Amino acid sequence: MLRYILNRVLGMIIVLAIVVTVVFVIVRLAPGDPAALMLGPDAVPEDVAALRARLGLDQPIIAQFLRFFGQIASGDFGESIFFDLPVLEVIGQRAEPTIFLTLFSILIATSIAVPIGIVSAYYRGGLFDQGSISGAMLAASIPSFWMGLILQQYLATDAGWFPVSGYGGPDASFADRMGHLVLPSIVLGVVNSALIIRFTRASMLDVLSDDYVRTARSKGMSERRVVLRHAFKNALIPVVTVIGLTFALLISGAVVTERVFNLPGVGSLVVGAVLRRDYPVIQGTLLVVAGLYVVINFLIDMVYLAIDPRVRY
Amino acid sequence: MAASVSAAMQVSLWQVLIQRRSVLIGLIILAIIGLAAIFAPLIAPYEPNAMSIRDRLTPPGGQFLLGSDEFGRDVFSRAIYAGRVSLSVGLGTAVLASLFGVVLGLLGGFFRRLDGPISRLIDAMMAFPDILLAIALVAALGGSLFNVILALSIVYAPRIARVVRASTLVIRELPYVEAAKALGVSTPNILVHHILRNIVSQLIVQATFIFAYAMLAEAGLSFLGVGVDPSTPTWGTMINAGRAFVGTADWLILVPGAAIVLCVLSLQIAGDGLRDALDPRLAKEV
Numbered sequence: 136m137l138r139y140i141l142n143r144v145l146g147m148i149i150v151l152a153i154v155v156t157v158v159f160v161i162v163r164l165a166p167g168d169p170a171a172l173m174l175g176p177d178a179v180p181e182d183v184a185a186l187r188a189r190l191g192l193d194q195p196i197i198a199q200f201l202r203f204f205g206q207i208a209s210g211d212f213g214e215s216i217f218f219d220l221p222v223l224e225v226i227g228q229r230a231e232p233t234i235f236l237t238l239f240s241i242l243i244a245t246s247i248a249v250p251i252g253i254v255s256a257y258y259r260g261g262l263f264d265q266g267s268i269s270g271a272m273l274a275a276s277i278p279s280f281w282m283g284l285i286l287q288q289y290l291a292t293d294a295g296w297f298p299v300s301g302y303g304g305p306d307a308s309f310a311d312r313m314g315h316l317v318l319p320s321i322v323l324g325v326v327n328s329a330l331i332i333r334f335t336r337a338s339m340l341d342v343l344s345d346d347y348v349r350t351a352r353s354k355g356m357s358e359r360r361v362v363l364r365h366a367f368k369n370a371l372i373p374v375v376t377v378i379g380l381t382f383a384l385l386i387s388g389a390v391v392t393e394r395v396f397n398l399p400g401v402g403s404l405v406v407g408a409v410l411r412r413d414y415p416v417i418q419g420t421l422l423v424v425a426g427l428y429v430v431i432n433f434l435i436d437m438v439y440l441a442i443d444p445r446v447r448y
Numbered sequence: 449m450a451a452s453v454s455a456a457m458q459v460s461l462w463q464v465l466i467q468r469r470s471v472l473i474g475l476i477i478l479a480i481i482g483l484a485a486i487f488a489p490l491i492a493p494y495e496p497n498a499m500s501i502r503d504r505l506t507p508p509g510g511q512f513l514l515g516s517d518e519f520g521r522d523v524f525s526r527a528i529y530a531g532r533v534s535l536s537v538g539l540g541t542a543v544l545a546s547l548f549g550v551v552l553g554l555l556g557g558f559f560r561r562l563d564g565p566i567s568r569l570i571d572a573m574m575a576f577p578d579i580l581l582a583i584a585l586v587a588a589l590g591g592s593l594f595n596v597i598l599a600l601s602i603v604y605a606p607r608i609a610r611v612v613r614a615s616t617l618v619i620r621e622l623p624y625v626e627a628a629k630a631l632g633v634s635t636p637n638i639l640v641h642h643i644l645r646n647i648v649s650q651l652i653v654q655a656t657f658i659f660a661y662a663m664l665a666e667a668g669l670s671f672l673g674v675g676v677d678p679s680t681p682t683w684g685t686m687i688n689a690g691r692a693f694v695g696t697a698d699w700l701i702l703v704p705g706a707a708i709v710l711c712v713l714s715l716q717i718a719g720d721g722l723r724d725a726l727d728p729r730l731a732k733e734v
Contacts, residue, residue: 146568153572161581164588272720276712278664280671281687281705288694387577391668395691405580409587409674417584425575 140437147433154425155207158418159200165414168192173216173412186216190415207422213415217408222419226401232302232393233400236316236323237385243324244331244385245378251328252335252374253367256343267332275329279388283322283395291318300397319396323388327381334377338370345369372443379435383428468725474718481711485531492525496681505697515699517690527703530681534663535711537597537682541662542655544601549608550651554639556609557616567613573606578661579668586674593676600665604658611654615647649726656719660712667708683708 165172170186187193190213191202206213212222255267291299297318303311342348343366351361390402397403401420408416466472484491493513500520508515514524556566573581578600585599619625620643628638669675670684678685683704690700 146571149568150571150575153568154575157572157576158584161584161588164585166590272716273709273713276660276664276709276716278667278671278684278687278705278708280668281701281708284687284691284694284701285705288698292695383575383577387579387668390577390579390583391671394672405583406672406674409583412587417587421576421580421584424577424580425572428575428577429572 136440139440143433143436147429150429151426152204154429155204155422156200158421158425159203161421162414162418163196169414173414175412212419212422215408215413215416215419217411217413217416222415223423225404225416226420226423229399229401229404231312231400232316232398233386233389233402235313236319236389236392236398236400237382239316239320240323240327240385240388241378241381243320244328244381247324248328248331249335249374252332253339253362253370255332256336256339257362259340264336267336271329271332274326277326278391279322279326280391280395282326283319283392286318286322287395300395302397302399315396315398319392319398322395323385323392327384327388330381330384331374331377335370335374338373339366342366342370372439375438376435379432382431386424386428463725468721471718471721471725474714474716474721477710477714478718481531481707481714482535484528485535488525488528488532492522492528494522494525496526496529497521505693507697508699514703515697517697517700518693523686523699523703526681526686527683527707530683530686530704531707533593533676533680533682534666534684534708536593537600537666537676538659538663538711538715540594540597541600541604541666542659544597545604545658545662546608546651546655548601548605549654550612550644552605552609553612554616554643557613558620558635558639558643563613566609570606570609570613573603574610576603578603578665579672582665582669583672583674586669591674591676593680596666596669596676600662603665604661607658608651608654611650612647615650616643619643619646649722653719653723653726656715656722660715660719663708663712663715 162169168183168187170183170190170192171178174182174186184193191199194202210223212226214220215222215225218225251267251271255264258264287299291297298315300315302315307315343362345366348361348366351365352358356365386402389400390405392398393400393402394406401424405417405420407413408420488496498521500516503511503516503520504518506512506516506520508523512522512524514522514527516522517526552566552570556563556570581603582596582599585602586596589595589599625638625642628642633642666675666682667684667687670678670682671688673688675684676682678688686704687701690697690704693700
């Protein structure tokens, strides 16, 4: 088992190293001088040269790469050109809405999707099942920002049930800020529930035909107990995995949803950074988000290992 | 996996089309939208950029079938023309991502030495959220139509590569590949004629989904203002421009949004039906 964990840790480190390399390459794909691009057409050559030196762009590409790699490994993600602050600090300032938006959406998506998936599998082929499969497919076809705009108009502006947009202003209390995330989270949660519905259903179907479920039934156990205690508990593992994988989808959704609801999160930060050509912020955000994804999925694998004896080999 | 590969070999795509009504319906809807886009100049009642300030924000019905926008441009005509760009991005990405993905997947699945590095590369690429990676790539490459397609192809190629690699790993061990090797058939020949030919069906299924994802992603990029040039009408740029009029002229976002949903939904229905038909084991489960 220790060997398995070590192998997985090594694999994770290699993947993280490739993530860093990919980010390095992407920023260098830009034609022309990145320093000149960042400072815009009105910059004086002296400023461009100074920025080139500051970013190490005057060195050979291999030296730049090694320097970049070393900096990232030591936790230095560079400085934002626009904010003149360390990138991690800039991301940290914008992290709250994105983190809570993602968490709430996962909660909403899971609490919609898991019961639907279970009932769907139980009544397989029935009206509810067909309806939920079609509904899941429809949900996965709706652009989250489009649904956000529509719900924002009808549920927030017209009905007044939710704050329309923003994050409550600089002095808003925590509860007020979270209140501004409810509608965006519902939008993102509904759109992203599709994948979890399908996985829960498939996983339940697998388990419901297993011998121990038949044994439990033949012992005269109540259906409710059979489905929830015996079947669902075992169907949960693939579902947890897919919730981990949904993380990347949710971050993608959060980027656009933040724009709909004017939330000052990491998504708006990246879009702003693209328009301002603030490359260190773009690369820093990519690294943080992809890094988190790798680590979260590693941790889920470890949870797997702890709760499912079949994985221990 | 072996079962799915052999099933994929037996079922021809035409059989699937005839037997699976859902696939057919999905493809027919898509074909109608596609044909409307191709023949846009013949179908559109107005020039997509023809302005008529006097007729600004006219509700649907009457002179403008689906209403007019803030410059008095016909929304129906614009939506048809925008379909050209949106569908091109979807189709272009599906083709290019398949090309990249097939090369990576075949190399990784066939050559044991390359498998480790290629698999890790795929894992690393899949760690980036699609929109975020696409934003960064478009920011670096520039926002032309081709660059958006290229960026989205880089984003989605790993998904194709993963499927191709898995199938290649299985087919590589089958007796007829062994036989071809023994007969001295060259490696490129084996890769193309013996392996690739047998995963074409699965590739089409994956490409259908990539087509759908790419259309959603393009709409997202255009909505954020970091996709194709905002003056180019795509369904995403139409929604972005119409968001200022939600509540007063809802049709400005409802029409392009419905077009996206219809296209993506029919692609998903077609993709799902094809996958079920090609892999009967999946049909029972998912």
